[in-house]
Amino acid sequence: MTANFAALAYVLASVLFIMALRGLSGPETARMGNVYGIAGMVIAILTTLATPGVVSYAEILAALVIGGALGTFIAQRIEMASMPQLVAAFHSLVGLAAVLVAAAAFYNPAAYGIADAAGALKFVSRIEMSLGTIIGAITFSGSIVAFAKLQGLVSGNPVVFPGQHLANLLLGLVIIAIAVAFCMDVDPRWFWAMAGLAFLMGFAIIIPIGGADMPVVISMLNSYSGWAAAGIGFTLENTALIVTGALVGSSGAILSYIMCKAMNRSFFSVILGGFGGDTAAAGPAAGEKPVKAGAAEDAAFIMKNAGKVIIVPGYGMAVAQAQHALRELGDLLQAEGVEVSYAVHPVAGRMPGHMNVLLAEASVPYDEVFELDQINSEFRTTDVAFVIGANDVTNPAARDDPQSPLYGMPILDVDKARTVLFVKRSLSPGYAGVDNELFYRDNTMMLFADAKKMCDDIVKALG
Amino acid sequence: MEATAVDPFVFRLAIFVLAIFVGYYVVWSVTPALHTPLMSVTNAISSVIIVGALIAAGPGEFELSKIFGLIAIALAAVNIFGGFAVTHRMLAMYKKKERG
Numbered sequence: 001m002t003a004n005f006a007a008l009a010y011v012l013a014s015v016l017f018i019m020a021l022r023g024l025s026g027p028e029t030a031r032m033g034n035v036y037g038i039a040g041m042v043i044a045i046l047t048t049l050a051t052p053g054v055v056s057y058a059e060i061l062a063a064l065v066i067g068g069a070l071g072t073f074i075a076q077r078i079e080m081a082s083m084p085q086l087v088a089a090f091h092s093l094v095g096l097a098a099v100l101v102a103a104a105a106f107y108n109p110a111a112y113g114i115a116d117a118a119g120a121l122k123f124v125s126r127i128e129m130s131l132g133t134i135i136g137a138i139t140f141s142g143s144i145v146a147f148a149k150l151q152g153l154v155s156g157n158p159v160v161f162p163g164q165h166l167a168n169l170l171l172g173l174v175i176i177a178i179a180v181a182f183c184m185d186v187d188p189r190w191f192w193a194m195a196g197l198a199f200l201m202g203f204a205i206i207i208p209i210g211g212a213d214m215p216v217v218i219s220m221l222n223s224y225s226g227w228a229a230a231g232i233g234f235t236l237e238n239t240a241l242i243v244t245g246a247l248v249g250s251s252g253a254i255l256s257y258i259m260c261k262a263m264n265r266s267f268f269s270v271i272l273g274g275f276g277g278d279t280a281a282a283g284p285a286a287g288e289k290p291v292k293a294g295a296a297e298d299a300a301f302i303m304k305n306a307g308k309v310i311i312v313p314g315y316g317m318a319v320a321q322a323q324h325a326l327r328e329l330g331d332l333l334q335a336e337g338v339e340v341s342y343a344v345h346p347v348a349g350r351m352p353g354h355m356n357v358l359l360a361e362a363s364v365p366y367d368e369v370f371e372l373d374q375i376n377s378e379f380r381t382t383d384v385a386f387v388i389g390a391n392d393v394t395n396p397a398a399r400d401d402p403q404s405p406l407y408g409m410p411i412l413d414v415d416k417a418r419t420v421l422f423v424k425r426s427l428s429p430g431y432a433g434v435d436n437e438l439f440y441r442d443n444t445m446m447l448f449a450d451a452k453k454m455c456d457d458i459v460k461a462l463g
Numbered sequence: 464m465e466a467t468a469v470d471p472f473v474f475r476l477a478i479f480v481l482a483i484f485v486g487y488y489v490v491w492s493v494t495p496a497l498h499t500p501l502m503s504v505t506n507a508i509s510s511v512i513i514v515g516a517l518i519a520a521g522p523g524e525f526e527l528s529k530i531f532g533l534i535a536i537a538l539a540a541v542n543i544f545g546g547f548a549v550t551h552r553m554l555a556m557y558k559k560k561e562r563g
Contacts, residue, residue: 012512017508018485024493024501027557034550037508041543048514056529063520067540074541075548080556083549085498090546092508093538097512100535104519108528111518124472222502229509230479236515237471239478246482248509251490255498256493348497353498357553365560371495432477 009047010240017244018041021251025283027366043093044240053111080361081318084351085150092143094225095202098136098232099195102129105235107190107343112236113338121186124439125235130179134198138428139224141202146217149206150350155213165272168204175201179229209270212315214350215259216270223252255352261344262372264409291427294445297456299386304462306383306419308339312377313355313414314348316389316424316451325364325455326388330364332462341378342369343412376413386415390450391424395436406434420444423454499523500553507546 016036023033050053059344078086079378106129109115114125121129148154175197182190209217230245260267303309311330317323332338342364344355360368379385387394397404414420422444429435438444447454493501516539519532 014482017511018489019503020508021486021489021493021501024497024504025496025551027497027554027559028495031498031551031554034504034547034554037504037550038537038547040546041508041511044511044514045517047530048517050520050549052522054517055523056521059533060517060520061531062534063536064487064540067537067542068544071541071543071545072548073553078549080553083503083553086500086545087499087506090503090542093542094506094509094512097510097516097535097542098539099514100531100538101515101519103513104531104535106526106528107531108522108526110520111522112515173517176499194553218502221499222505225507231528232512232515234475234479236518237475238514239495240511242475242479243482244508244511246479247489248505250483250486251501251505254487256501258495305483321517344496351499351502352502353496356496357499357556360553360556360558363558366496366557367560369496408517 006051007239010238013040013044013160013240014049014243016043016211017240018150018249021247024044030344031082033034044230053203055441062413073208079359081321082151083351083357084214084218084354085147085215087351088143088147088150088221090334091221092140092147095136095139095143095228098225099133101232102133102136102235103191103195105129105232106186113425114237116234118202121411123183126183126186128234129230130182130194132228132235133195133230134175134179134201135190135224136228137195137198138181138202138205139221139228141199142206142217143202143221145203145206146214146221149211158210159207164204164208169272170199171197171201171204180324187216205271208272211350213263213270215255215347215352215354216263216267218351219255219259220254220259220271223249224255226252227249242324256363259347259352262410264406289440291403291439291446292444293443293448296447296449296454298445299447299454299460300461303333303338303384303458304336304420306338307332307415308382308419309333309341309384309386310378310414311342312342312385312387312388312390312394312414313342313344313359314388314390314393315350318349318354318358318389319340320451320453322388322450322452322455323364325459327359327362327364328459329455329462330368336462337388341366341374341375343375344369345372345390345412348390348393369446372410372412379416380414382417384419384421385412385414386421386423387414388423388455391429395434397434404434414438415441415443418443421447421449423449423451425450475479496557497554500550503546503550503553507543510539510542510546513543 228250233241
């Protein structure tokens with residue numbers, strides 16, 4: 001295979017990858033998009049296998065089979081609620097693969113055609129390699145921390161200590177200094193010092209970020225994994241890798257932006273961390289003000305007699321795995337002639353689109369699920385807003401109280417509905433540590449229970 | 464070198480910049496309901512880094528870079544197979560309402 005032909009094949013692969021992303025503009029075209037993605041990958045791999053110099057097919061096949069079998073197994077078994085962890089784990093693999101490929105290119109530049117006349121690594125390749133390695137290593141360790149937090153292996157609370165930002169800044173500067181040294185003098189010790197410190201950096205920048213900010217973190221790591229791939233693509237002079245890296249990098253960046261905007265936080269305030277643990281550290285003492293609590297039977301009665309119900313799911317639904325019971329509840333209400341729809345806030349859950357996947361898993365038709373700006377004006381004509389496992393994204397203080405830390409965050413206006421049913425285990429505040437005045441309103445009925453148990457009980461009461 | 468010759472690096476940089484713009488417009492057109500599959504599929508395609516691993520693992524003789532390459536192939540393969548498979552699984556769940 002000539003180099004020109006291979007280059008054209010890589011362009012074709014890139015086009016197929018673009019079409020894979022384009023397909024995601026709607027659920028119908030998305031399935032075809034995934035097929036384009038697979039086709040692009042097959043073309044890229046076959047083209048590389050046909051490159052002169054690639055001869056050890058047995059070992060390559062063995063590695064492919066081991067990794068492929070493991071990946072397929074995991075993909076078939078994973079619970080949809082665990083998707084954020086899985087994506088974080090996959091990001092870490094891309095990061096580590098980037099570092100390993102950079103190391104391989106470092107030790108054998110001739111195989112990639114990036115050696116100069118003397119057999120040493122070309123200068124521009126050294127810069128590209130440093131970037132790919134550093135970003136890859138940060139992606140690897142940062143994703144491991146994100147995985148551990150999401151999986152509950154470590155506390156989701158932010159880990160902060162005095163001087164943290166200064167320490168991180170210094171670490172970053174040291175890494176840059178070592179990268180410069182590496183570019184001047186290609187010594188393996190510089191390479192590994194650079195990779196090692198970047199691993200450390202990945203841990204250091206993700207530990208201060210709380211569990212509830214994970215949608216931004218995952219998107220950001222998604223972006224990093226793309227930039228790492230692009231960096232390696234420049235090193236290897238491979239257009240498919242450069243294009244894909246750019247696509248993935250901008251995709252992750254856009255998702256981070258959307259998530260930050262949906263929380264009304266700046267990207268930097270999220271990155272600096274210290275905000276949003278799994279449990280709020282010091283919430284105001286609740287229970288002073290009277291709340292109206294109800295039982296499943298009350299909720300069933302109210303909803304059965306309603307004309308229009310909007311269901312607002314949040315992370316609590318994912319934790320309780322309540323989506324199937326919730327869908328059953330929705331079906332029963334529809335059978336009673338109630339108009340049921342679902343409202344999803346962009347940051348509900350632990351990753352972008354988390355709630356949509358869980359509802360799809362429970363066979364909720366996607367045309368009954370609406371985004372914030374599609375449905376927000378509907379609440380004023382709604383009889384019942386059924387809030388299950390969401391909290392801060394419904395807090396009217398974000399809209400009305402300039403003193404609130406949540407102020408400015410776009411919320412679902414559930415308080416405009418005639419009645420609000422709020423499923424929650426206790427009166428504890430949300431991740432932002434802010435009390436929700438919605439609990440104490442006259443038109444709110446609190447349903448104190450685990451989300452799944454409450455849905456089951458309401459289903460029983462309806463049946 | 465002629466004064467008019469353009470370094471191939473510049474061409475690659477141009478491709479990179481244009482691809483960022485393509486990514487920007489394509490990703491804004493992705494419906495928010497599919498943001499999770501977007502992440503899993505971008506994960507799978509960013510593992511096209513496997514092409515670099517294949518070249519490293521390619522030579523017949525055993526050396527350090529080949530070992531790195533083989534490990535990277537296995538890691539990227541987990542991602543490629545896992546990423547596309549889980550995306551497929553998710554997308555199969557998105558159904559329209561059955562009417563009538």
